[in-house]
Amino acid sequence: MTKTLNLGMIGYGFMGRAHSNAFRKVGHFFNLPYKINLKAACARNDAKVKAFADQWGYESTETDWRKLIERKDIDVIDICTPNNSHAEIALAAAAAGKMILCEKPLAMNGPEGLKMVEAVEKAGVANMVWYNYRRIPAVTLAKQLIDEGRLGRIFHYRAKFLQDWTINPDVPQGGAGTWRLDLAAAGSGVSGDLLAHCIDTALWLNGPLESITAMTETFVKERKHALTGKVEKVGIDDACQFIGKFDNGSLANFESTRYARGHKALYTFEVNGENASLFWDLHDLHRLQYFDHRDQGIVRGWRSIHVTDGDHPYMGNWWVPGLAIGYEHSFVHQVADFLEGVGKNQLAGPTFRDAYQTQLVLDAIIASSNQSSWVSVGK
Ligand SMILES: NC(=O)c1ccc[n+]([C@@H]2O[C@H](COP(=O)([O-])OP(=O)(O)OC[C@H]3O[C@@H](n4cnc5c(N)ncnc54)[C@H](O)[C@@H]3O)[C@@H](O)[C@H]2O)c1
Numbered sequence: 001m002t003k004t005l006n007l008g009m010i011g012y013g014f015m016g017r018a019h020s021n022a023f024r025k026v027g028h029f030f031n032l033p034y035k036i037n038l039k040a041a042c043a044r045n046d047a048k049v050k051a052f053a054d055q056w057g058y059e060s061t062e063t064d065w066r067k068l069i070e071r072k073d074i075d076v077i078d079i080c081t082p083n084n085s086h087a088e089i090a091l092a093a094a095a096a097g098k099m100i101l102c103e104k105p106l107a108m109n110g111p112e113g114l115k116m117v118e119a120v121e122k123a124g125v126a127n128m129v130w131y132n133y134r135r136i137p138a139v140t141l142a143k144q145l146i147d148e149g150r151l152g153r154i155f156h157y158r159a160k161f162l163q164d165w166t167i168n169p170d171v172p173q174g175g176a177g178t179w180r181l182d183l184a185a186a187g188s189g190v191s192g193d194l195l196a197h198c199i200d201t202a203l204w205l206n207g208p209l210e211s212i213t214a215m216t217e218t219f220v221k222e223r224k225h226a227l228t229g230k231v232e233k234v235g236i237d238d239a240c241q242f243i244g245k246f247d248n249g250s251l252a253n254f255e256s257t258r259y260a261r262g263h264k265a266l267y268t269f270e271v272n273g274e275n276a277s278l279f280w281d282l283h284d285l286h287r288l289q290y291f292d293h294r295d296q297g298i299v300r301g302w303r304s305i306h307v308t309d310g311d312h313p314y315m316g317n318w319w320v321p322g323l324a325i326g327y328e329h330s331f332v333h334q335v336a337d338f339l340e341g342v343g344k345n346q347l348a349g350p351t352f353r354d355a356y357q358t359q360l361v362l363d364a365i366i367a368s369s370n371q372s373s374w375v376s377v378g379k
Helices: 014-029 046-056 065-070 083-095 110-123 137-147 190-206 328-344 352-371
Strands: 003-010 034-042 060-062 076-079 099-102 127-129 154-162 209-217 222-224 231-233 239-246 251-257 266-273 276-281 287-292 303-306
Touching: 003 014, 003 065, 014 034, 014 046, 014 328, 034 046, 034 065, 034 328, 046 060, 060 065, 065 083, 076 083, 083 099, 083 110, 099 352, 110 352, 127 328, 127 352, 137 190, 137 266, 137 276, 137 287, 154 190, 190 209, 190 239, 190 251, 190 266, 190 352, 209 352, 239 352
Parallel strands: 003 034, 003 076, 034 060, 076 099, 099 127, 154 251
Antiparallel strands: 154 266, 209 239, 222 231, 239 251, 266 276, 276 287, 287 303
């Protein structure tokens, strides 16, 4: 029989909506040992959180996350708040014995992330971080093809995540909507916000990074702070590039920026192996490009695999072959895997510990950029 887990969600912004949608849908499309009950939504503004709870069907609301964590009727805490609050909420939730879903990046930095890992492992609570791109079926298929050894020895892993929404120097830093530009709220700029996704996927597909050398740039040095009204120094990285070496000997080439005019969310990765190559593009998310050198010469070329067939990852749970799904489904898949994992007592990744590895790469990026030197990635 399906058991119920009562969920308390903190933060109702972009991710609050993406997660709520996933919690609502998952039980209709996946047969799971657990279902999620939307027990409580929490945010600081009472009227706004009540309106959100009404719209999404949460049974109750709170305006203080500490009260939410104290509640005996909550089994799972979902952290959808800006990065500087993840650790404090997660540490309290772990101490209260709650399962925890936490948005990415896990923490503001490695040491803070390690405390979170130790807290959930000591408490023995289920935990997961929302690096959702792993669960876009074409990306999951890439993992399957690599794990099957189809690419052979890997030589290159190349990834980028490009946006263009902060070019205007009048965009403020801090406050609702623009907390990502405020170092105190975000911990870093594009590296933690965008490149973190690329790093999580890369570590999952290609294994750990050994060492890197990075360059970051802040193009707009001062911006008005939305909360203080004062023009203040900008502390985040506006753009970040790094090259590096994976433990398996392959070379890494990564770039993220919010200054690539014309690009809104261009996340792409390419993997080149001795036998075959893979390429994926978020703007065309249901396709995986695949080139296999072992194909007969006269028909050899890049295949554009439309990842919508019943035997493609997750797709048997959706529509008929040929019909595509979208961005929001990656969150549905993540909830499905989380609940399946809880049922088997075998946590689905990325766990806090997995996400900590990404945090260590982010720390290495900042250290390398500050020192203008190669840095070993912590393990
Ligand atoms: N997985 C992804 O692809 C993805 C995409 C976007 C954001 N994120 C991550 O999700 C988190 C939230 O980002 P977002 O885009 O949803 O932000 P957002 O600004 O849209 O929403 C943040 C929410 O947190 C609330 N909040 C802030 N401080 C709070 C507090 N002390 N108590 C209760 N509520 C509080 C705000 O009121 C708001 O509802 C960040 O860590 C971000 O990095 C992940």
